[in-house]
Amino acid sequence: MCLEEPYRLSAKSIEQFRREGFIRLPDVFDEKVLGHYGEEITSITLASQQHHDVPMEERTTYQRAFIQVVNLWCRSSLAREFSFSKRLARIAAELLGTSGIRLWHDQALYKEPSGGFTPWHVDQQYWPMATSQCVTAWIPLQAVSSEMGPLSFAVHSHLKQLGRDLEISDESEIAINEMTKKHGLQESSEPFELGTISFHYGWTLHRAGPNTTDRPRKVHTVIYMDQDMQLAEPANQNQHNDWKTWTPSTKIGEVMDDPLNPILYSV
Numbered sequence: 001m002c003l004e005e006p007y008r009l010s011a012k013s014i015e016q017f018r019r020e021g022f023i024r025l026p027d028v029f030d031e032k033v034l035g036h037y038g039e040e041i042t043s044i045t046l047a048s049q050q051h052h053d054v055p056m057e058e059r060t061t062y063q064r065a066f067i068q069v070v071n072l073w074c075r076s077s078l079a080r081e082f083s084f085s086k087r088l089a090r091i092a093a094e095l096l097g098t099s100g101i102r103l104w105h106d107q108a109l110y111k112e113p114s115g116g117f118t119p120w121h122v123d124q125q126y127w128p129m130a131t132s133q134c135v136t137a138w139i140p141l142q143a144v145s146s147e148m149g150p151l152s153f154a155v156h157s158h159l160k161q162l163g164r165d166l167e168i169s170d171e172s173e174i175a176i177n178e179m180t181k182k183h184g185l186q187e188s189s190e191p192f193e194l195g196t197i198s199f200h201y202g203w204t205l206h207r208a209g210p211n212t213t214d215r216p217r218k219v220h221t222v223i224y225m226d227q228d229m230q231l232a233e234p235a236n237q238n239q240h241n242d243w244k245t246w247t248p249s250t251k252i253g254e255v256m257d258d259p260l261n262p263i264l265y266s267v
Contacts, residue, residue: 227255
């Protein structure tokens with residue numbers, strides 16, 4: 001199994017993704033591929049020394065949730081190979097129904113042993129994108145048990161205007177939890193077997209539980225967008241910050257054709 005080989009994505013899976021706002025796909029990569037690239041991603045992530053000298057009980061909720069390292073593809077040729085996988089980018093294009101896929105960015109999200117929960121949030125609250133044609137691939141580098149904090153989703157939440165003005169925090173966890181109950185949205189949470197990868201829309205509500213094991217939860221993510229995605233007027237400071245970080249040469253109303261946003265797949 002290689003990074004370029006197409007994944008057989010059924011029409012039923014595409015329909016499910018668009019209806020529910022997320023999907024878990026089995027057997028996207030095998031143990032050999034995940035081990036080969038995962039070793040490099042782990043090395044980069046742990047070398048960041050993020051929060052290294054801060055005891056868990058003294059960290060913020062965000063700091064307890066995970067070690068976050070961004071743009072790994074700029075740091076390593078191996079990480080670049082993995083994040084630029086046409087297999088993954090083609091899945092993203094087929095799920096979104098676009099003729100091509102552009103990179104927004106990649107990042108490692110490692111939940112340390114005894115690491116805390118990840119609050120309810122939506123990713124696109126941070127992204128100044130003109131449409132909802134974006135998707136995140138959540139790629140565990142090992143099997144993720146329920147005790148390690150797998151990603152959970154609020155079913156159909158991408159179709160609701162819920163939590164879109166809330167940045168990730170203790171407050172978003174409380175407020176969005178109440179919103180999901182009020183609107184009768186079911187939370188979908190289950191372990192990830194080795195090789196299973198999830199994809200979710202930028203407006204899909206999601207969270208993760210704590211890691212109560214003695215092993216790190218190792219996850220790599222890649223965020224994709226329509227190759228024709230235009231930069232929107234930032235709606236908040238987070239979006240303004242991400243504009244300057246992820247697509248600095250793009251002007252409002254232009255396609256995000258910055259060197260940091262290469263096209264990874266085109267029909």
